[in-house]
Amino acid sequence: MHNFKFGWIIPIAIFFVISFPPLFGHEILAIVCGLVWGVWIGFAIVAAGTFIGEIGNFYAFKHLCSTRGHKIEKSSIIYSSLGRVVREGGFKIALIARYSAIPPHFTTALKLVT
Known part of the structure; x- marks a missing residue:
């Protein structure tokens, strides 16, 4: 290469x-x-x-996967509680999730679906 x-x-x-x-x-x-x-x-x-x-990843989850994310959030208490924490915590929680051991691609998808 x-x-x-x-x-x-x-x-x-x-x-x-x-x-x-x-x-x-x-x-x-x-x-x-x-x-x-x-x-x-x-x-x-x-x-x-x-x-x-x-x-x-941002645009794919924002435009293509948001309805599926809301559907999963309604059926699972774990995703529902995680989504609520991210939504209510705002930038501070998003930043903490970004610097945590969670891979960055997952946190990008999580922030957009929730």
């Missing part, structure tokens, strides 16, 4: 794909980017891929 002219687009595309539904492998791909391109260029590629993936 390093020797291709636009080889850096490949991991960005993979970051975008693993943001849905969200999938695992983000950390492994970040390590590979650091090994292939070095620390600073690898960091830029990971940052760009993560940002684009999060934007895609």
